[in-house]
Amino acid sequence: MALLVSSWSNGVQSVPKDYVMPPERRPGDFVSACNEIPVIDLQENPKIDRSDIVQQILKACQEFGLFQVINHGVSEKMMEDMRVLYHEFFNMPVDDKLRGYFEPWSTTGCSLYTSGVNYAKEDVHYWKDTLRHPCHPLEEHTPSWPEKPARYREEVGRYAVEVRKMGFKILDLIGEGLGLNEGYFNGVNQYQTMAINHYPLCPDPGLAMGIDGHTDPNLITFLQQDQYGLQMCKDGKWMGIDPIPNAFVVNIGYQLEIISNGKLKSAEHRVVTSSTTARTSIVTFFGPNAGLPIVVEPAKELVTSTSPKMFKSYQYNNFIADYLAYIRKPFPPSGTPLDPYRV
Template identity: 90%
Template sequence: MALLVSSWSNGVQSVPKDYVMPPERRPRDFVSVCDEIPVIDLQENPKADRSDIIQQILKACQEFGLFQVINHGVSEKMMEDMRVLYHEFFNMSVDDKLGVYTESFGKGCSLYTSGLNYAKEDVHYWKDTLKHPCHPLEEHTPSWPEKPTRYREDVGRYALEVRKMGFKILDLIGEGLGLNKGYFNGVSQEQAMAINHYPPCPDPSLAMGIGGHTDPNLITFLQQDQYGLQMHKDGKWMGIDPIPNAFVVNIGYQLEIISNGKLKSVEHRGVTNSTTARTSIVTFFGPNPGLPVVVEPAKELVTSTNPQMFKSYQYNNFIVDYMAYVRKPLPRSGTPLDPYRL
């Protein structure tokens, strides 16, 4: 438990050497904020009908691989309740967090620090993470933290509301691609949350919250209230400013493949700051790696003029390959998608 950054970093005057990133992995001193990230209003009205919203989403997915949504159906109060809850959680005593703590990433509910396996890392990330599955709730809530005492009830309600929003957005994307209604139900069996907590860092130019990566799942929804998210576009890193009560929607590899390359996943990372803790509340939708789920480009999107770009495969095999890739020493070559291209 002493490994958790949140348990020892308060008042630290310098970055410990095992948290100092090599120069090529450090954030730059200055990264400009991208003002062009689309902000999409999901509330249908006479001035912005459903077809307009769909086209905005598709354009954002093609050009940026992510966008922000407002008027999405998750209430401001619920989002604020989550911010308060996770502030309390990460500031609880060590003893109160012991029940879910582990020293390496694992299945089920786990609280861990840095990356996938702390003991084998050459350098550590400046973050703690609580991660757990969410669907179906009755199956997973018994493994969730017991404290704060309202955790299971409040997070359960939040998970259900995010699920409604998520499938609304997936239906809009599917409709825009010309897929049958409910197409993504079969590849969105798993819903999980990862709450990443980045305490203030004495020198953000030396440490990283989380390195550049692209999500292996279908689609990701991120709630944030402090700056720290950056995306890689056109050969450079650009910042994404938080919008109050908005979600950042991020395209994962599976959606890029199902769309036959029409939609693009995007590399992103998290940086730290020296004054304020940042907590991002992330919800992932994707196939269940415990089931024999086949993923492939949607047949409706494969034509003589737009040939199939990716192989058909079982998602559990993809995850094995993806994890092997991310565990390779940096710098890496290629992407996890390379073995699946035709």
């Protein structure tokens, strides 16, 4: 069993050699924050036409594949409660945290692991610990969640419900912008899971990475962050995403790019470490259930003579298997996991 980074890294003076990234995978020079990333206000306002919000979101999805939302319906108190809860969780004694240590991509239970999805075969490790568990339907999954802190299941359960409401509100706005029928994504998104990533203080952020550049394989991702560390790649350049108090970062995944027939773009992103501030991000993933034979393909409404089909139809469980095989390779090949699915 690989020990959690947070169990041994406090006070270390140098990065262990198996956490030192090769030069081409290091974060590089200082990356300035990007002020162009859209911040979209979802608060209902009679002075703002709904179509304006729809177009803001659609433009952000097309240009960046990523945006931030405020006034989204998840209360400030609930978001603060999550910050406090996970600070407490990752500062518990390691024996209290390690109640389960399973396959990181398990769809049935809770897992707590370090680095990436293939620790034993990694050429170098990431400077992070991750707690991951499914959260819909709640009654099926809460029994596998952590028992400590004692309020965990109650508070995280309420949070998962509110994030789900926000998520479908945003998906409906995206669907409206694409010209899809109302509720289109209800049939695509059967799965919701959370991943809480903890990045402890790192003695030399120039040598280590929280996680390499990647694009999410799911439908759409909602990120609560309170400390800087998230960066995205646009036009071949990395740019920083400064946290906005009580905002969510919304990140387009591969499945939404495919369903939109390439009209929306998934965002490549990564996380850098810090020598001054530990960072904990609370991530919620929406997507198809890989345990079911669900077919994903470009929406038929978006395939026309002038916009031909860009991606093949496929079963989502096959896509996830290919995606995991791709990212588990010690040295991923050129291209992207999407390439075999292009027409």
